[in-house]
Amino acid sequence: MNKLTLMAHLVVGYLSLEKTISIVKAMEKAGADFVELQIPFSDPLADGPTIMRACENSLANGTKVKDAFAVAQKLSKEVAIPLLFMAYYNTVFKYGVEKFCRDAKKAGITGLIVPDMSIEEESCEHFLQFCKKYSLHNIQVVSPSSTNERLKKNAKVANGFVYVTARQGVTGARAQLDKNLISFLKRVRQYFAIPIAVGFGISKKEHLKVLKGHADIAIVGSAIIDVINRSKGSKIEENISNFIRELKKPVAAV
Amino acid sequence: MKGHFGQFGGRYVPEMLIPALEELEKVYEEARKDKAFQKEFRYLLKTFSGRPTPLTFAKNLTQKLRGAKIYLKNEGLNHTGAHKITHCIGQALLARRMGKTRLIAETGAGQHGLATATVAAKLGFSCTVYMGEVDIARQRPNVFLIEQLGATVIPVKFGNKTLKDAVNAAIKDWIENVKNTHYLLGSIVGPHPYPTINRDFQSVVGREVKQQIKKEEGKLPDYIIACVGGGSNAMGVFDAFLKEKSVKLIGVEAGGKGSKTGENATRFPNGSVGVVEGYKSYFLQDSDGQIQKTHSISAGLDYAGIGPQFAHLKETGRVRFESVTDKEVLEAFKTLAKTEGIIPALESAHAVAYAIQLAPKLKKSEIIVVNISGRGDKDLFIVAKALKDKNFLAFLKEYIKTYE
Ligand SMILES: Cc1ncc(COP(=O)(O)O)c(C=O)c1O
Numbered sequence: 334m335n336k337l338t339l340m341a342h343l344v345v346g347y348l349s350l351e352k353t354i355s356i357v358k359a360m361e362k363a364g365a366d367f368v369e370l371q372i373p374f375s376d377p378l379a380d381g382p383t384i385m386r387a388c389e390n391s392l393a394n395g396t397k398v399k400d401a402f403a404v405a406q407k408l409s410k411e412v413a414i415p416l417l418f419m420a421y422y423n424t425v426f427k428y429g430v431e432k433f434c435r436d437a438k439k440a441g442i443t444g445l446i447v448p449d450m451s452i453e454e455e456s457c458e459h460f461l462q463f464c465k466k467y468s469l470h471n472i473q474v475v476s477p478s479s480t481n482e483r484l485k486k487n488a489k490v491a492n493g494f495v496y497v498t499a500r501q502g503v504t505g506a507r508a509q510l511d512k513n514l515i516s517f518l519k520r521v522r523q524y525f526a527i528p529i530a531v532g533f534g535i536s537k538k539e540h541l542k543v544l545k546g547h548a549d550i551a552i553v554g555s556a557i558i559d560v561i562n563r564s565k566g567s568k569i570e571e572n573i574s575n576f577i578r579e580l581k582k583p584v585a586a587v
Numbered sequence: 588m589k590g591h592f593g594q595f596g597g598r599y600v601p602e603m604l605i606p607a608l609e610e611l612e613k614v615y616e617e618a619r620k621d622k623a624f625q626k627e628f629r630y631l632l633k634t635f636s637g638r639p640t641p642l643t644f645a646k647n648l649t650q651k652l653r654g655a656k657i658y659l660k661n662e663g664l665n666h667t668g669a670h671k672i673t674h675c676i677g678q679a680l681l682a683r684r685m686g687k688t689r690l691i692a693e694t695g696a697g698q699h700g701l702a703t704a705t706v707a708a709k710l711g712f713s714c715t716v717y718m719g720e721v722d723i724a725r726q727r728p729n730v731f732l733i734e735q736l737g738a739t740v741i742p743v744k745f746g747n748k749t750l751k752d753a754v755n756a757a758i759k760d761w762i763e764n765v766k767n768t769h770y771l772l773g774s775i776v777g778p779h780p781y782p783t784i785n786r787d788f789q790s791v792v793g794r795e796v797k798q799q800i801k802k803e804e805g806k807l808p809d810y811i812i813a814c815v816g817g818g819s820n821a822m823g824v825f826d827a828f829l830k831e832k833s834v835k836l837i838g839v840e841a842g843g844k845g846s847k848t849g850e851n852a853t854r855f856p857n858g859s860v861g862v863v864e865g866y867k868s869y870f871l872q873d874s875d876g877q878i879q880k881t882h883s884i885s886a887g888l889d890y891a892g893i894g895p896q897f898a899h900l901k902e903t904g905r906v907r908f909e910s911v912t913d914k915e916v917l918e919a920f921k922t923l924a925k926t927e928g929i930i931p932a933l934e935s936a937h938a939v940a941y942a943i944q945l946a947p948k949l950k951k952s953e954i955i956v957v958n959i960s961g962r963g964d965k966d967l968f969i970v971a972k973a974l975k976d977k978n979f980l981a982f983l984k985e986y987i988k989t990y991e
Contacts, residue, residue: 451600475602498603501762
C-alpha cells in the first residue's frame, strides 16, 4: 500500500511574515512532507471563510507579493521539504507570468497551484509553457464535478501530483468526508499516473485513515488556520506541531 | 477564439465550475436557434416586462441646452424599474431548460436582485440574492422588495462589502450547489459565456432604438450615451450600432468624489488589465493585482471591473469613455426630473449628466440618444439625504415613532 504523506497549507503573512517562517519550520519538524504557501489575494474565488479571513488579515498587515518570494527564498534554505506556491491567476498575471515562474524557481519553489488558470486559456497565457521552462510542477486541480473528459484533458498536462478536491465546494474544514470520495478517487486513478493529493475539508486523523491506500498526499489547510486561531501567540507553533503529529499518527509508515 | 474579445474575456475559473459553464454555453447555443425559446422570451418581454420601452424626445431639455436633439430610451419603464429584467427573463428560461430549480444572483443597487427575485417568483424557482453589507445599508427598499418576492437576501461581509464581493459570494454558492442551481449573473461580466449571453439578451434595446429613431427622425443618431457599471445596459443599447460607424458610442463611468484611488470607479483611465472573477479585463487594482476600493453614489456603478467586450471596444476606439462626479450626477437627476418629468436611477443619471455637458457643444441637427437604464424610485433615500432635504428627515423621524 502506498504511503500517505501530508501537505500543510498556510497563507503567507497571516499574522506576520515572521510567523509564517516559524510556523513552516515547525510544520517540517512535526512531519509535514510538503508545504503549500498561499499568496494572499483580495478575491480568493475558491476559498471559504477561514482562508478568506486569513488573506484579508495578511493583506491588512501589508503583505506584498514580493514578500512571498522573500519568505520562500529564506525558507527554502532552512527547510528540506518541498515548498509550493498557491496563487490566484491575477497575482501571477500582474507579476508577469514568465517572471513569476523564474523568480519562484529562484526562490526554491518546486510547484505552482493556480486553480483559476484553466487549461483552455493556455494559448493566451503560456502559463504551462513557463512552468516547464523553469522546471516547476504545474499542479492541476480536479473536482468531483470533473467529467471523464476533463480528467483526461487535465491528465495530459498535469505533473508533480494532481490536486483532487475532496468535495464540490470551497475550502474549509469539515467534520465528514464526502461519501462518494473513494469512488471518485478511483475514477481519478484511471486517468492520472502521477500521485494523487486530496484537499478541501480535511481536518482530522480519521480522514487520513480513510484516504490511506486511495491517495498519496493529504492536504490540510483551513484546519491548520483554525488551530492558529484557537492558539495564543506563543503557543501557535507548538499547537500546530501537535496537530500535525496527531494527524499523521494513523498513517505513519511502519 | 470563442468567448474572447481581442485579448479580453475568457473563462478563468477553477475546474469545479467548468462543467457548469460548458453546460450553460451548450444550452444557450441550442436555445438561440430554437424558435420556441425565442418566442417565449419575446412573449415575456412584451407581456411581463412591458417591452418595447418608449423612446421619448426630450424637448424641454433640448431647448434648454440649445444644442443637439436629445432622445431618452426609457428602460426605467420595464417591470421592476430597470433593464436588468431582460437578461433575467432570458437566463431564467435557460435555467429551466437545464432543469435547475434554484436561482442565485449578486446585486449592487438591488435592481438585478429585484429582477431575479421577480422572475424566480414568476417562473417558479427558489431564489437567493447576495448583496454586500454596504449596499444593503444604502438600498434597503430593494432588499425589502426582494424579500417580499419570496427570495432570501444574504449579506456579504467580506472584502469591500459591495458588488464584487457579492459576485464572489454568489460564485461560491454556485460551486457548492451547481447541481440544482443556476447563477443568474447580472451584467456582461464573469467567465464565458455570461458576457455573450447577457449582451445578446439585452441587445433588444438597441434594435428597438434603431427602429424608433428611424421612425422619428428618418436617420440614425449621432451619439448614444449610456452609463457603464459592468456594462449590460450600455452594451444592450450599443450592440445594434457597433457596425454603424457614424454613430458615436459613449460609456459614462462613475467619477465618484474625485480622482483619488478609492473615491471613484473609473476603470478608464485608472484601471489596468487583470484576471478576476473569471474573466480578463480592466480592473481597478494595485500593482500586486489586489482589487482596490471603489466609490460611487450609485451602487450599480460601484464596481472594480468592466465587461470584457468593453475593454476590447475601448482598445479598438469604438467606444469612448467619460466620467462624471457624484455632484454632477445629482444635478442631472434634478434637471431631468424638472425638465422632462422623468426621475432617473442614479446610475442612469450619469449618462444624463454627460449628455448635458455634450449637447451644447453639438449642432442642432445632431441627435443624441441617452439610455435611461432605470427609474429613480429605488434611490429615494439616497437622493433625499444627498439633497439634505429637511422635510424628508423630519418625516423619517416621525415615521420611526409610528413603528415603536
Ligand atoms: C438602473 C441601473 N443602471 C445601470 C446599472 C449598471 O449595470 P450595467 O453597467 O451592467 O448596466 C445598474 C446596476 O445595478 C442599474 O440598476
